[in-house]
Amino acid sequence: MSSPPKAAICYFWGIMMPFVNLAAQRDAYRNQLEKAEKAVLDSGCYIGGPEVQALESELSQYCGAAHTVTCGSGTQALELSLMVLGLEPGDQVIVPDFTFIAPAECVQKLGGVPVFADIDPRTLQISPESVERLVGPKTKGIIAVNLFGQCAPYEKLREIAGKHGLWILEDSAQAFGATQNGKKACTFGDISITSFYPTKPLGCYGDGGAIFTVNPEYAEKARLLANHGSKERYRHLEIGTNGRLDALQAAVLRVKLHHLDQELERRQQNANTYDQFFKSLSGFTPQVLAEGNTSTYAQYTLLVEDREGFIKRLNRAEVPYCIHYPSPLHTQPCFCAGHAESTTDASRPIVEKVCKQVISLPFCAFTNVQKIIERI
Ligand SMILES: Cc1ncc(COP(=O)(O)O)c(C=O)c1O
Known part of the structure; x- marks a missing residue:
């Protein structure tokens, strides 16, 4: 059976609220x-x-x-x-x-x-x-x-x-x-x-x-x-x-390119709202923006120490989420079967840890982030 497309997975999990609100756009x-x-x-x-x-x-x-x-x-x-x-x-x-x-x-x-x-x-x-x-x-x-x-x-x-x-x-x-x-x-x-x-x-x-x-x-x-x-x-x-x-x-x-800069501004504001909320809690660390960078926030992604507990809370609040990404690429069967294992950086413990903590929340220029925060 072929797997559903990426966005559909997110919609499936988010029965009440779209992960990315393309209809509003x-x-x-x-x-x-x-x-x-x-x-x-x-x-x-x-x-x-x-x-x-x-x-x-x-x-x-x-x-x-x-x-x-x-x-x-x-x-x-x-x-x-x-x-x-x-x-x-x-x-x-x-x-x-x-x-x-x-x-x-x-x-x-x-x-x-x-x-x-x-x-x-x-x-x-x-x-x-x-x-x-x-x-x-x-x-x-x-x-x-x-x-x-x-x-x-x-x-x-x-x-x-x-x-x-x-x-x-x-x-x-x-x-x-x-x-x-x-x-x-x-x-x-x-x-x-x-x-x-x-x-x-x-x-x-x-x-x-x-x-x-x-x-x-x-x-x-x-x-x-x-x-x-x-x-x-x-x-x-x-x-x-x-x-x-x-x-x-x-x-x-x-048509969409014409609106991109305005959308990017709204994405930035939405990310700031999420950041302020999560930085006030212990055990939650949003992705850090490196100095000199601006982001499109293709995903709003953060690290959560107790991810399982947080997922239970999101499910109760009917807030959809995605895990970008659940495992290091070198552990994927398609690479393990070949020669990739011998060509990874042996001292790469960070990816392993990040995959266990990472989670992405609903996000786009049309997402009402304040409402999501209230639900959480
Ligand atoms: C980092 C990265 N590279 C490449 C691709 C592939 O793009 P497409 O889905 O248009 O083939 C994606 C898609 O999600 C991606 O996230």
Whole structure:
């Protein structure tokens, strides 16, 4: 039996209250969305075309990336990026041990070896010290994940990458719109990606993703690979895939992009309200925002010493929750079966502890956080 999609799990647990209130968001922008959707449906142009081109240039303008190439999902953006970077079988790539599976999955799918790094116990981001311990002769690059909406520690990661001649792939699936020292996410990697999964800070009504880079050759290659390795119809230069974003999703994203900054402000206010409440209680520690970072708060996530007790209280109050993430990636059966166990940072006790304490609460720009706090 296939497992239900991520958002559906959250809805299933949250019978009374949505984990992410996408219906309220649609109500808020209904007129603009319906007009944009109708224009695409009436146009007869459903894949690529002017909507997708306009979105790509608006995304570039928003985040300051020189080139943007949209594609079918965040996972596909990762896979295409690794192909662009020339990942070969046996190459090692350092990935965080604490995140969604996609970065490690794409490395292994292309024949590479994911090497799992520990995290910082306060920010929950990949630990540069752990990364440095893991660099070896087969290491080709680092996938840095901007976890829960704030950027990974790029200054230190860049130093390590520079010292050892590694590339950085920035996985900003959760952080389109975040900043670090005034610079927008999706501009920190040699190549960067995001996801437009519906519950992401900038989400469409299906799957979608994008690749960002300053390097024109990388952008050209990504575009080629996302279109069956073809520039001219029925002439295929390389083995690629169907990696296109459809026009309807592009139209939805263009409307939502227009409201993103305002939503990010409301997300910040909601996070502050949760922070104030939980910081006043003992045994609760919200994810720490690193200095110089702003977050999209893709998730509002905190560490709870007595998580089981807290879950009972949430259930009684009919407040939904999610566990992002219940186990270190290196313990997943799909990696244990291969060679990953031998390529993890042996001194990585932090991820193990964090997985036992972490919990995410209902969150988006339309969540009434005060009401949730009262219920809790
Ligand atoms: C960190 C991270 N990377 C990649 C992805 C994959 O994105 P998508 O679901 O669009 O394939 C996700 C999705 O949740 C994610 O959280």
